[in-house]
Amino acid sequence: MPLLNVRGLDIAFPGEHGPIEVVHGLDLTVEAGETVAIVGESGSGKSVTALAITRLLDHAGGRITAGSIGFTDKSGALRDLAQESPEAMRHLRGPEIAMVFQEPMTSLNPVLTVGRQIAEGVMLHQGRSEAAALAEAKRLLEAVRIPDAERQLGRYPFQLSGGMRQRVMIAIALSCRPRLLIADEPTTALDVTVQAQVLRLMRGLQRELGMGLIFITHDMGVVAEMADRVVVMQHGKVVETNDIGPLFAAPQHPYTAMLLDAVPVLGALSDEPLPAPFVRRGEAAVPQDTVRRDAAPVLELEKVTTRFDVRRGFRLAGRIHAAEQVSLTVAPGETLALVGESGCGKTTTGRSIIRLEEPRSGTIRVNGEDVSRLNSANEKRLRRAVQFVFQDPFASLDPRLTIGFSIAEPIHTHKLATGPAVRARVQALLRQVGLLPEHANRYPHEMSGGQRQRVCIARALASEPSLIIADEAVAALDVSIRAQVVNLLMDLQARLGLAYLFISHDMAVVERVSHRVAVMYLGQIVEIGPRQAVFGDPQHPYTRRLLAAVPVPDPARRNRHDGLDDSEVPSPLRRPDDIPVVAPLVEVGPGHFVARHQVGGMY
C-alpha cells in the first residue's frame, strides 16, 4: 500500500465569475522512502497540490472539489485526507506530514526564538515538557548540521543566514518524525553553494528516516539531483510521470522535452570559447563572435570602491565593503559576466556604474570618458550610453503607463526623435525584442513576465546604448522563457554590437552568454578571465566551490557533492578600522587573472 495515493484530485479557487479550477484530475503516488519530484513552471498547480495534501489549502481560500487523497498513517490505517475534519488534519500535520517552504526568509516567525519554534511542534504532538522539547530542538539543529546548536536555540530568525534558516525549517519539519515530507521549492531562494548543502542534507535525512518525499521544483538540475520519480505538470494537469532515468533520457511529452531543452547545462560549451544561444535538442549550437577587440573599451572600472556605513545611533558601527577596488573592462560587443553569491557585491558594482550608488573612490570610464565625477554634460552621456535591466520586470515598469509610453520616455529624454518618428521607433524596438507593435498600447499587468522583461529590454535599447547592465535579468523567469530572453539578448548583441555586463548567480546561463567571467567574493574580484579558462580551469578555490555546487540536470551524475563543505560565507560587514587587504591579481593564463592573497579569512 503506497504511503500517499492521490486520485483524480480537482482543486478550485473562488473567482469573480465562479470557481476557477487550478488542478484537474491529478494522480500521484508516493511510497515510503521514495522521492517524487513535481516539476512544472509557474501556474502549473504544483504548489497548490502540496497545500491540498496538507489541507493548508483551507486557509489559503482554495477547495478540493473532487478526488481522494489516500494516506496510510502510522497505525497503518488508510485515511482520505480530502475528507478529514480540520481538527484531525491538525493532528496529522507535523507528526505525519510536514512541509518545507520556498522562502526561508519569511517562513519563520520573526519574534520567536528558533528553539521555541522547533520545540513548539514537539510539545504539541509528543506532549513533552518545554525543557525536553528544547533538548530535542538542539538535537534536531545538530541533525541539520547547524554549528553551535545550543547557542542558536536562543537566536531569532533575523540573526541567521538564509541557508541556516532553511535548515531550521527542515528541523521544524522533521521535529515530529513525519512519514511524508513535502518540500516546495526549498532551495530556490538560496545561493547555489547553499543549495547544494541543503539538498545533500535533505537526501541524507530522508535516507535516515525512510520518509516519503515530495519535492516540488522548477529546476531540472535539482530534479536530477534528488528524484526517484518525476511528475511533470502543466496548466494543472499531469502531462508525464516516469522514473528519473527514462524521463531524462527519453521524454515522452513535448512539454517535458521542451523543459529539458531549455535547461542550460553547465559544461555544454566547455569545448567552445565563444557564447552560443540555446537550441532545440539535437541541433548544434552556433557560436557567435561579436567582440571588437581592436576598439576602445566601452567600460573601464579602475579600483572602484563602494562601502555602506552601518550606524548605531550616531556611532559608526561598521561598514559593508560591498565593492572593494573593483577593476574591469568591457569591450564593444563583449559580454562580461559578473558572478558570485548574494552579498558578494556584484549588484553594487553594477549600480555604482550608473550611480544608483555613489562609489567612494576609483575611476569609471564610459566610452573613454571619465564619469567618476558627474556634471550635467557627462551625466547625460552616461545615462544614454549605459542602460540597466533589472531582475523584476514588474517592479521596474510603471503600472499606470502604457508599454509604448514607457519605451518612448528615453527617446524623449535624450531627444532622439520627435513627432511620429517616436511612434515608429517604439514599434521598431518592440519588433526588435520579439513583440508586436500593438503591444505599445498595453499596460504592464496585461503582459506575462517574459513579455515584460522584453519590454524592459526594449526600453533599455531606446536610448541606443553601448552597454547594458543586466542584473539577474533572467533569474525570475520560467525556464523556457529564460532561454528565449537569453537568446534575444545574444541576438541583439550580434545585430547591434552591444556590450553586456551580465550580473548573474546562474553559472549555466553565464556559460551560454559570456565571453569573459569575473568572479566576485566579499566585494572583490577573485578571478577574472575568458569564460572557457575560468570555467574549465578554475584557479581560485571559491570559483571551484561555486562551480562544483551547480546542480547538473543529469541523473547519472548525482552524488558528486558528498565532499562539499558546509561552511558559511563570511559577512562583508567589517569594523570601521578593519580595511580588507586588496592585492593585484596574478596572471595565470592569457587574460586570466586570479587572487592569490587572503580574502576574508577563508580563502
Added chain:
Amino acid sequence: MLEYLIRRLAGTIPVLLAVSVFTFAFVHLLPGDPARMVAGPEASLEQVNRVRTELWLDRPIWEQYIRYLDQMAHFELGRSIKTHEPVSKLIGERFMPTLWLTVWSMVWAVIAGVGLGVLCGVRRGGWADRTAMVAAISGISFPSFWLGLMLIDLFSVHLRWLPTGGYGTWQHFVMPAFTLGSGVAAVMARFTRSAFIEVAAEDYVRTARSKGVPEQGVIWTHTLRNALIPVITLTGLQFGFLLGGAIVVETVFTWPGLGRLLIDSVNFRDYPVIQAEILLFALEFVLINLIVDLLYGLVNPEIRLK
C-alpha cells in the same frame, strides 16, 4: 540599553530648545495685548502700562526670550500673568489628572481596539466583523463632545450611576476615559484588524499551521504578537491625539486638567503658561515616543538585539 536611554534623552534637548524658540515666537507674535487683558476693561492707561512694564512686555522680544531661557535654565517657569500663581504649580496640579485620564483612555482604547480588531481579523467578512467595523467607524465619527453629553445624560441624569464630571473616585474616570478613548479605540480596532489580516497571510503563519499548531496558538502566539508591532507605533502616535482630544473631554466633564488650562491661558494670552504647557506637551511626546521605542524593542527582537 542604558547608553541608548541616555543618548535618547540627550537627544530631546535640541528638540525641546527648538520647540521653545518656536512657541516663544508663536505666542509672542499672536496679536493681542496681554497687559490690556490682565488689567481688564475698566483699567486706566497708566495701569495697563504698569502691567506691561512689570511683565517685561515693553522689552524687545529677544530680551524677553533670553530672560525666559535664563529662567528655564534655573527650572523656573515664571508666574502666570493671569493669576500670579507659579506656572510650575499651575501645571503641576493639572498634569496628573490629564496624565491619568489619557492613561486610562489608552487602556480602554487598547483593550477595546485590539480586542475588537483581533475578533474582526479572525472572523473577517462575518457579521461580527461587519458590525464591529460599523461601530468602529461610528466611534471615529462621533464627536467626543456629543458622546460625552449623551453619556452624562444617560448615566448621570437619568440613571444617577456616575458623577457628571470632576476629578475624584474611579467613578469619575469612567465616562471621560470612555469618551476620550473611543475614537482611538476605533482607530486601533481598524488598524489591528488590518495588521492582523496582513500577518495572517504571512508565510510563518502557514508554517505554524503546517506544524499542527491549534488555531488559538496561531492567533495569539504567531499572528497577534507580530500584528502588535505596528499597533504599538500607532499607540504612541495616538497618545498625541489623546492629549489633543483631552481639551474637549476635559471641558465636557469639568476635568481639572491641562487642556482646560491651555484654553484659558490662550484666551488670556497668559504667555508663561502657554509656553510651559506647549513645552510640556513636547516633552511628553518625546517621552512617549521613547517608551514606544522601548516597548517596540520588547516585542520586536530585531530592534532589541541590533
Added chain:
Amino acid sequence: MPRLLPRMLPGLLTAAALFAATPFIATPARAAGDLVVAVSDNLTGLDPHDLNDNISQAVARLTHEGLFKLDRDMKLVQGLAESYTANATATEFVFKLRQGVSFPDGTPFNASVVKFSFDRGGNPANNLKRQSIYVMIDHTDIVDDYTVKVTLKYPFGAFPNNLAHPGALIVNPTLVNKFGKEFTRNATGTGPFELISWGADTVRLKKNAKYRVAGLPKLDTLTYKSVPENGSRLAMLQAGEAQFITPVPPEMIKLVEKNPDLVVFDKPSLLSLFSTMNNAKKPFSDVRVRQAMNLAVDKKAYSKVIWSGYADELDSPMAPGLQYYTKQKPWPYDVAKAKALLAEAGYPNGFEVTITGGTSTLSRRSMEFLQQQLALVGVKVTVESLEAGVLTSKLYTNPAPETATIQMLVTGWSSSTGDADWGIRPFLWGKGIPPVLNNFAYYRNAEVDAAIEAGLSTIDPAKRASAYAIAQKVAWEDAALLYLGMSHNLAAYTKKLKGASMRGDQQFQLDDDASLD
C-alpha cells in the same frame, strides 16, 4: 479558552497596577447644608483688590464685606459702615464703623484695618487690578478706633457706591502680610463664609462661625465650581450635583422648565447691549445717519432672534436697574424714516461699513442680525469676528479717533457699582476714548461731558439725578450708539434653594439667610 487567562495575565496585572497607582480622591457625599454653585468660568483668585471678573468677585463678596454693599436689587445698603457723613463738595467722607466684628482668625476689624485696606488697594506700586476704585482718594485718616475719614482729590459724589464695589471689600491685614503673593488664594474677610480650599475650578467655603450676624448664614458649606460646558452644567443641576447654575443659555431654559424640581431665574440684568458707531468719522459723524441706524433695527426681532426673547428693549443708554436711570422714548422700528434720513444725509443708496465683534456665538449672531437689518436700508455690512486678544489690541492700539480702524463694534456695558456714573462714563465721556476708558464710539458731546462731570462733583441726590437725566436724554436723542437691548440674567436652581439669585450686574447673589432643605 482556559488558556486565555494566562495569556492575558500580564495585561490584567498591568491594569491592576495602574489602578493601584491612580491617585483617586474620595469625594465626600454631599450633606444637606451644602450648596454647590456651578458657573461657566474659572476663578482667578479671591483677593478682592485684584479681581476683574464677575465670578471671582461674587465669591470674594461671600467671604468679604465692604463698608457698603448692594443688595439683590442693587440698592446701596450698609455693610461694615454703620453710617457716613460728607461735605457739600463731596470731597470729604467720614465713616462710622460697626463694632465687635472680627475676622475668622481673630484679627479685630477697626479703623486701622480700613485704612490698611484702602491704602493697599490704592497704592500703584502694588499693581492691583482694582486700583481705579481708589484713584480719587487722596488720603485716609483714622479718627478713632471706629471712625475713618477719607479725603478725596476731587469731588466724587458716587463714592459710597464706589465702596460697595467688590474692589473695595475690606481685606484681612494679617493674611495679606502672611501670604504676600499667595494672598489671593488664601483671602478670607469678615463675610458670611470662610475659605476652606482654593482651586481654579473648585473653591470650597464654609460658614464663618464669627460672622457678625448671629445665626447666619444658614448654609454649612458652599462649593463654587467652574463648569465651562453649558450642557454639563445643566446635567449637574439635573443630577443633583449642583443646586444653582448660571448662566443658562436661552435655548436650554425650556429643559429646566420641564423639570418640576427646578426653577428658572429670569430677571433683567444691567447689561445694556449696543453697537458703537465711530462718531468722529464719516458717515457716523452725521447725527441723521446715527438716528437712521437706530430706526432701521427691529429691537423686538433682536430680542427674539438673538436672546430667544430673554432681552428687553433699551430705553436709555443705561439699564433701568441703575441709580438715577431715567426712561427715554424708545427708538421705533421705521425703515421708511431711516431711509429718508439717510437720503437727507447724502446717502440715498446707503454705504458700506464693517462691523466688528468677538467670536462668541452671541456676538456673531448679533453681527449677522445687524447685517440683515441694515441691508434693508441699503447699508452694506461686512462682518468681522475677531478673537478676544486680537480684538483687544485692535481696540487699544490705534486709539485716536481719526486712525481708529473699527467703525462699528458690537459690545455692551454693565456697571458693577450700581451707580449711574460707572453706568455711563466709561463709554460716553468725551475724555474717555481708548485707551483711557472704553468710549469706542469716540462720542464727544459737551453737554453730556458737563453732565457726567457735574454728577460726580456732588453727593446731593437731587443734583446728581438731574445731571444724569441730562446725560441720558442727550446721548439717547443724539443716537450716540446703536441701542440694541438689555439682556436677562438666566440661571436655574432647585426648588429647595431659597435666597439665591443673580444680581443685575451678573454676579451670583446669596442672601445671608439663604437656605437649602
